[in-house]
Amino acid sequence: MATNVAGRRYRMWYAMLLRLYPRPFREKFGEGMAQTFDDLCREHRDAKRRLFGLALWIFFETSVGIVRENSLHMSQLGKTMLRVALGSLALLMVPLVASRLVAGWNWNAGAFLFVYVLFFATGMAYAVIARKMDAWSYKAGVGLALVTGFALGWSNMVHVADSENPANLVYYGVLAVGVIGALLARLQARGLAYTLFAMAATLALIAGMLPSGAPPHLARNMAVGRAVFVALFTASGLMFRHASLAGLK
């Protein structure tokens, strides 16, 4: 009886200790580690041995693992940030070179800095979210959703500036649907699939209901562009759905 009480207490403490692991590690192995600790406690209890020695050893051994995994995680995060920062810098070369060649492209330093921050934020979002699942379809879905979202946000920003029509700001609602949906889904593949389908539907709805106010030939191009965005969001949703089904198998 006393052993059962001690066992429950140790299991509770061990679950608290596991919370000190980096989140990605904990999400992947935390459940298994807690279960393994339960099994070891059960083995000791069945052999009528005291749990104190076992708990002391496991707690110490796990603490060493926590220090190791956290230092590895920090160094990996540092490497990822460096890679994304360099990648963003490489991407920034495109508008930088283009501004030298295209007449009328007059970005100031602040605009380049803003674009760099956008590239960096998008890249880091991919690096952080894509590691949630090993499935290729999940990673591809994240990449496609982020690139499409970035392109939609960018093109809309340009369109709002050109048309001086604040009504077009409503297109940012599509991105808001994406952010809220992703948070509610806690980045799980199934929830993200629904989120991307909702983004596609929202975009189609807005494009259908809101007149662009552009001349007919431009309006047609814009409609085609939005149809492409709808198709890309839908494709991303299908990839998340594939990842979700693969995760259930």
Add this chain to the structure above:
Amino acid sequence: MAKKSTAQAPLTPAVLHILLALSTGERHGYGIMKQVEADSQGKAKMGPGTLYGSMARMMGAGLIRESDKRVDPEMDDERRIYYELTGAGRAALQAELQRYRSVVAVAKARFAKGSLAHGH
């Protein structure tokens, strides 16, 4: 897919023990721990910190993978994650065992010569 260096580089004792434990079939965490203990005649004891830390690295290198989540009828009714060797993991184990065989062969030959020398 495993990195080339992983398959060729010498393995740490923990990784070798885990590969050996999984070479006879898929196991969950506690099962691997018990198999390691049995394989080493109780000399190697691995705690969850070392076991799961090593497995994280091995999964990253493509040596092992999660096989399934199911009930272990001998333990309880909780669903457990099982792990299994990949082709790369099996190759890395074979390469490591071959390395051990080569070392043992060299050592045997050297000791045989040494004992002859002592004999004279």
